[in-house]
Amino acid sequence: MRWAAALLVLAACAPETVIVRHEPPLGAPPTRTMVAEPLKAEPSESSDAELRAVATRFVEATEKKDYAAVRGLLVAPLRERYSAQRLAADHDREPLAKERVQRVKQALAKPFVLEGSRAHLPLDSAHALELIKEDGAWRIAALE
Secondary structure, three states: OHHHHHHHHHHHHOOOEEEEEEOOOOOOOOOOEEEEEEOOEOOOHHHHHHHHHHHHHHHHHHHOOOHHHHHHOEOHHHHHHOOHHHHHHHHHHOOOHHHHHHHHHHHOOOOOEEEOOEEEEEOOOOOEEEEEEEOOEEEEEEEO
């Protein structure tokens, strides 16, 4: 019982979390578990437009080699770590950089997945463009 109460407290603290009740299939022993899982939803039209605009600007700026613009689209910790010059040097040294940007460009027709203040654009089964809402604006956190 304490475990269930702890999950309810957890859910109250994290509005982007839902409680999912897992019940056994018919004929299985009568056990029941409750698990806190993140709420995944499709973004609203305005959020989707904002996310798509950031991803599109990222692709366009990268293709134009405008690394100052690319840097401006990144989350604060990445902006602090990377100058535009370092982004350019890293992009030139990374053999798969162009391929990753092309995957983002091709994935722009797909829907974003929203998880609270985080969103991702699936590129394939193992890779995604990750975005975080930072100071009211969507910013790129990772391209994996």
